[in-house]
Amino acid sequence: MTTATLLLLVLGLLGAFDIAWFHTYKGRLVTRPECRREAWIHIARGVVYAAQFLCVPNLRFTGAAYAVWLVLFGADVTVAWLDAREEPRSRAAQGGLSGGEYVMHLVLSVCVGALLHAVFSTTWGDWRLPTGVLGSDVPESLRLLAGGMAVGCLAVSALEVLVLVERRLGPPAPLHVRVRLPATVEQVWNLTQDHRLHPDWDHRFSSIVMLHEDTQGAHTAPPGTPDPRIQTGTVMRYEKTVLGASIRGFGRYKLHRPMRQSTFEFWSDQPHSLIARGVGLWRYTALSEGGMEFATSYTYEVRWGAFGQVVDRFAFRPLFQWYTERSFARLARRYFGVRRPRVLGREGRKPRAFPTPLEAA
Known part of the structure; x- marks a missing residue:
């Protein structure tokens, strides 16, 4: 033969x-x-x-x-x-x-x-x-x-x-995550909007730099104090290191409403970044029974053609959902003393009246 x-x-x-x-x-x-x-x-x-x-x-x-x-x-x-x-x-x-x-x-x-x-x-x-x-x-x-x-x-x-x-x-659904925290909206806003602390609790980032710092000096206020120069249109540079490889991209605030909502777009031009571009939002809501709810929703487009869409659908997007949930749990434990945070937002538990990033933009 x-x-x-x-x-x-x-x-x-x-x-x-x-x-x-x-x-x-x-x-x-x-x-x-x-x-x-x-x-x-x-x-x-x-x-x-x-x-x-x-x-x-x-x-x-x-x-x-x-x-x-x-x-x-x-x-x-x-x-x-x-x-x-x-x-x-x-x-x-x-x-x-x-x-x-x-x-x-x-x-x-x-x-x-x-x-x-x-x-x-x-x-x-x-x-x-x-x-x-x-x-x-x-x-x-x-x-x-x-x-x-x-x-x-x-x-x-x-x-x-x-x-x-x-x-x-059909098109993959946006990712939704939310957590209730024993804190005021102002406390959570100040903490989460400080880009210096962001990588400390968010697994999705290794570093974040506001580009105006390159020309106007670094933000030197105490930790937990947002940079007052951040507003609608401000651009940031983010980086994530995965298995020794650095993935870099940029983000821009599309709508910045202090103590209420932060809407943004993000993108990466690096060919080894699966994410090409996307949009997302953070929402801060005071609760009548006390405390507040911190929530996010975001989605993105991928590169690498049909292969990238398959990788995203069956591996990358579920991983990002898990990463975001873990990040919100870390935020609750590390900064607000919640021992067993109840993080919601998986598919089927989307918050009622919670807009998609495109609807909120």
């Missing part, structure tokens, strides 16, 4: 280029609603290819087990037929297949035919032998390469599944 394995590896490399260039970069199939069905067909093909990369170099089926080859390659042919049938409808809005992709599909079809010939010319007659699964004489280096291709196929298919699911879920 060495020849079949070599043909399969060539087919895998060509298929990887087809997916990366024509499906992802040029066509952006997984992000187009009209191409959703074709994308699911490609996912099925990725799973079939992964099975081929695992079976062809490593196994030889005999007797009744020979049916595995028939099922495996029968599934491949069926998926290819479904793909060819779906493409005219799926690609109509893009003017059909490009000339380059059409040629690539022809080359892939020839390679598939050569692979089928190599497999069945080598194994034909094995169905007459006793039923079993034998080893392979394919060199270990080729088997390792094929195993890597199998992992790659499954990884791409899994990513495409996540992208399709993420698209079906």
Whole structure:
């Protein structure tokens, strides 16, 4: 099966280029609603290819087990037929297949035919032998390469599944967190609006600098005293160190209402920052029964395309929700002596009449 394995590896490399260039970069199939069905067909093909990369170099089926080859390659042919049938409808809005992709599909079809010939010319007659699964004489280096291709196929298919699911879920909801504190609005405002203390309780930041300090001198008032120069339009520079890497961005106060609300926008131009830009607010509300409620709501746009949207939906945004909740709990414990702070705001517990950042801006 060495020849079949070599043909399969060539087919895998060509298929990887087809997916990366024509499906992802040029066509952006997984992000187009009209191409959703074709994308699911490609996912099925990725799973079939992964099975081929695992079976062809490593196994030889005999007797009744020979049916595995028939099922495996029968599934491949069926998926290819479904793909060819779906493409005219799926690609109509893009003017059909490009000339380059059409040629690539022809080359892939020839390679598939050569692979089928190599497999069945080598194994034909094995169905007459006793039923079993034998080893392979394919060199270990080729088997390792094929195993890597199998992992790659499954990884791409899994990513495409996540992208399709993420698209079906719609835009991600803003993050909401709130905590009630045994303090006055003025006390909490003064503490949380002092950017020098902010990184001390907020896990999301390692440092914050108001840019007017670069030209007008640093804020030297006692801790817990907001800089009086901060107002609507003031710009800050923030930084977060993650695993030794520094992520830097900027924020600007969009609406600054002392003792009531602070609305802001933020952005980062660094390509390794998942967050591209966003908006958020802090709200300070006195409670009739005593104390006050400190609440935040924010959302953002991400970079890295569909991959970034998947990472944000299933990993980064839940992490930021948790980070923000922990930050509010730290604020309550460290500065207001609350031993077991009750932090609210996870999905499903959004404060009533609490505006989104866009509504409040």
